[in-house]
Amino acid sequence: MPAYTEPSLKLTAEGAKTLLAAAEARAREIGVGQNIAVVDAGGMMLAFLRMDGAKNLSILSATAKAETAASQRQPTGRIAAETEVKMALATGTRVTNLPGGLPIIIDGQLVGAVGVGSGTGAQDVDCANAGLRAIGAQTFE
Amino acid sequence: MPAYTEPSLKLTAEGAKTLLAAAEARAREIGVGQNIAVVDAGGMMLAFLRMDGAKNLSILSATAKAETAASQRQPTGRIAAETEVKMALATGTRVTNLPGGLPIIIDGQLVGAVGVGSGTGAQDVDCANAGLRAIGAQTFE
Amino acid sequence: MPAYTEPSLKLTAEGAKTLLAAAEARAREIGVGQNIAVVDAGGMMLAFLRMDGAKNLSILSATAKAETAASQRQPTGRIAAETEVKMALATGTRVTNLPGGLPIIIDGQLVGAVGVGSGTGAQDVDCANAGLRAIGAQTFE
């Protein structure tokens, strides 16, 4: 008989803060003010920072990247071109295909996601990966 | 003289549950965790299930697929490419052209719709059709 | 075994137009410009008229009255005072306790609802009842 509950792994506030601080340090290193959002596995906000110089509206895209990566369990930017707009619209614009969102996978389990926005796509992914590395989570190319 | 009312057919909760259970069984058979939404002819939710492993944000797209199929009385995915975004925007993103939404037509009458989301489009349609078959509703290619 | 579908009665556009015309005639008789909304059993708009002189924002309240009466299967205004605000908020303000919304019940079946707004509560109910009478639906005190 299938069980009513199953064991799971949960990202702590400490984990979210450590990830965020490392992503921020990397952003400073490359000289880009970033918005950095860390969400739990359900896509709910855990930690957020808008660095000096970060674009205001990228608060929204960084958050959407994190929420999308948590939902899809993979980096953002991998939806086929012919589908990405349909998926965005079908979710009230909550799914984004902009690069910069990475799932937080520890011991093979999804525990959350990080979304970075304000730089180029490559810079955003770079900072997100720095965050993941700091807490021993899987990184992405 | 046209009448003020006309006889109609209504999907019961039993019909919705039976359809959902069959769609779920098919999803398990093909090894995909799906979101499955069943709505009435007006597009209002009757039954919903998020299976283990289904994408969170596909809760929204599965529901949008069901609502769209109920409104259009045909499977989702048939809007012309040059029109689909306009229709999504004109309805506040409630109309979607993602495949996976099928109308529930019994004895030639629309009684509701089912929307499935989290797999590929083909998997979503497959599970939706399994649901329709279980209650003797028309299926779709 | 419970059935998957059950027979039901549906309000036609002709029924909605006839109801609306009678409510409008009554509003003219008592000298009040009204907003009049007719919805189906699921709360979806069937017919609407803003008469000359009707308040613009009562477009919203007349519609909310109709949607509420369809959902509750009874006239609006009967929610206990200590509950009405909670119910409005818990439904994203879609449930209203303003008088002027009446369910359309024909042969004992709910087929829709009418909401009237811009006059006093008593005037609104008066016009709504005139509409109901015109199509042989149950009226309310």
Added chain:
Amino acid sequence: MPAYTEPSLKLTAEGAKTLLAAAEARAREIGVGQNIAVVDAGGMMLAFLRMDGAKNLSILSATAKAETAASQRQPTGRIAAETEVKMALATGTRVTNLPGGLPIIIDGQLVGAVGVGSGTGAQDVDCANAGLRAIGAQTFE
């Protein structure tokens, strides 16, 4: 040093379905068509049923009750009267103080919540508790 992750318990689709079926059985027993919503610990929908005769707009309030109980980790209806409207408004009407939402607590851990709506508050709580009992979760007076 605080850890980056911590072990957690997660409600499965099987758990959500079993809870929902028991709540539905209780609703049938007391003769009330209910809307029943089961959400995960983050408030995201897992399973939903609108029984025959349930009020359409209570789809929304049942869902809000579940989301609120998951967030507050306690039954809905316990917010002080002078605060309830402020909290609803401050959360875009997502927090409700209507009774009928209960947290799902298993082995002392919050794993989700159930919200029931369409009956009286006491009936809603009764059905929600029947659901909790079926999966061995803590019940509430």
